[in-house]
Amino acid sequence: MNQSVTDRSLVRSDGRTVWVDVDGYTVGRFSQFGIDLHTADSSGCIDCTHERPDIQGWFRFVNGILDNYRVEIDGGIHMPDFLR
């Protein structure tokens, strides 16, 4: 498991799935099954898909996390293998 930690965020990945936790809630998940970008208490959807993302979907996810949570995802560490 790869992990990137700040004082309020945790980005984890295992080569297939990326999870983004902010303030203890999992607000982002990215995998071949789709994208989840959720509200700060993880109860609602901001930008979710249920289809296999391509590289544009990856940047959509990374930018969505950055815009909504000011959390940067290091693609060199966390980009899933199916996009490499």
Ligand SMILES: [Zn+2]
């Ligand atoms: Zn959702």
